[in-house]
Amino acid sequence: MGFIMKVESFDDSVVGITSTIPVEIVFAGGLRPLDLNNIFITSPEREALLKDAESMGFSHSICAWIKGIFSVVMNYGIKRVIAVTGGDCSNTLALSELLSRNGVEVIDFNYPYNRDRKALRKEMDRMIRRFSTSWDDVLIWKSRLDKIRKKLKKIDELTYKEEKISGFENHIFLVSSSDFESDPDGFENKIDSFLHEIEMRKPNKDYIRIGYLGVPTVLDNFYEYIEELNGKVVFNEVQRQFSMPFLKDDILETYLSYTYPYDIDGRISDIKEQIRERDLDGLIHYTQAFCYRQIHDIILRRALNIPILSIEGDRPGPLDGRTALRIEAFIDMLTNK
Ligand code: SF4
Numbered sequence: 127m128g129f130i131m132k133v134e135s136f137d138d139s140v141v142g143i144t145s146t147i148p149v150e151i152v153f154a155g156g157l158r159p160l161d162l163n164n165i166f167i168t169s170p171e172r173e174a175l176l177k178d179a180e181s182m183g184f185s186h187s188i189c190a191w192i193k194g195i196f197s198v199v200m201n202y203g204i205k206r207v208i209a210v211t212g213g214d215c216s217n218t219l220a221l222s223e224l225l226s227r228n229g230v231e232v233i234d235f236n237y238p239y240n241r242d243r244k245a246l247r248k249e250m251d252r253m254i255r256r257f258s259t260s261w262d263d264v265l266i267w268k269s270r271l272d273k274i275r276k277k278l279k280k281i282d283e284l285t286y287k288e289e290k291i292s293g294f295e296n297h298i299f300l301v302s303s304s305d306f307e308s309d310p311d312g313f314e315n316k317i318d319s320f321l322h323e324i325e326m327r328k329p330n331k332d333y334i335r336i337g338y339l340g341v342p343t344v345l346d347n348f349y350e351y352i353e354e355l356n357g358k359v360v361f362n363e364v365q366r367q368f369s370m371p372f373l374k375d376d377i378l379e380t381y382l383s384y385t386y387p388y389d390i391d392g393r394i395s396d397i398k399e400q401i402r403e404r405d406l407d408g409l410i411h412y413t414q415a416f417c418y419r420q421i422h423d424i425i426l427r428r429a430l431n432i433p434i435l436s437i438e439g440d441r442p443g444p445l446d447g448r449t450a451l452r453i454e455a456f457i458d459m460l461t462n463k
Pocket residue numbers: 189190191192214215216217341414416417418419
């Protein structure tokens with residue numbers, strides 16, 4: 127360690143999360159979830175965080191998100207982490223073992239790959255006991271968070287129906303719903319101000335409509351660059367899933383409808399529906415270097431009958447020249463179609 131210049135530290139009420147989990151349980155336990163991915167990617171010191179992990183022995187061929195999460199926990203004084211060891215990333219299992227050997231309390235959470243309702247209920251029961259809360263309190267929190275999720279759904283709809291919201295703004299609000307910025311009231315106020323601010327915006331309908339598939343990108347100017355080319359991302363697949371857009375009354379159904387942690391068929395159905403609903407011209411499938419989810423690219427290309435550009439990112443930073451050129455050629459192709 128030693129590359130980090132400025133260290134923020136979080137108090138003991140914070141529970142780091144490696145991926146989206148039923149956050150209702152954490153809030154009901156009187157604690158605050160903190161999405162470690164969001165802290166990493168928005169840190170002005172993210173390159174130093176990666177170097178720090180590499181100086182600890184992480185190889186270059188481990189995904190940047192995993193290294194970033196490790197470094198955030200170690201450098202920002204996070205004492206407790208919920209690691210999604212089933213349904214997210216195979217690397218998280220080894221990461222959680224390393225974190226616990228470094229004095230971090232690790233609580234594992236597993237989405238059942240076969241979408242089994244009883245198995246999910248068992249996992250949530252275990253978390254509820256672990257955070258000394260109850261189903262009643264969890265359900266009170268679900269109603270509270272669903273009120274915010276409805277507003278996020280409105281942001282999403284205003285992005286593709288009324289064309290008032292940029293792809294990046296859509297991304298930021300939806301991706302933040304994994305932990306509600308650790309402060310649901312503050313997050314809701316931010317959403318309300320944003321919705322008020324955009325009322326006066328004029329819709330812009332004349333652009334190529336792009337859907338973004340895959341984990342959130344580490345490439346900084348991705349959304350802006352597409353807009354420079356007269357394209358716009360009007361569908362952020364995984365970020366939208368974080369916001370639990372189906373608004374089911376039943377909490378188990380809510381987390382069983384969430385497509386990201388289960389088999390790819392749920393993702394394919396959701397993407398097909400959104401291609402129609404949002405009248406998409408093409409898709410950009412982003413994969414993270416060294417991520418097993420790259421294999422899904424083969425399946426998605428076979429299953430989806432729409433032009434798809436596959437791109438890859440490694441370390442956080444601006445778009446590289448080659449990827450920028452490929453995006454430009456893709457949007458040109460869609461424009462000429
Ligand atoms: S991008 Fe892939 S390898 Fe990296 S943390 Fe996410 S699932 Fe794991």
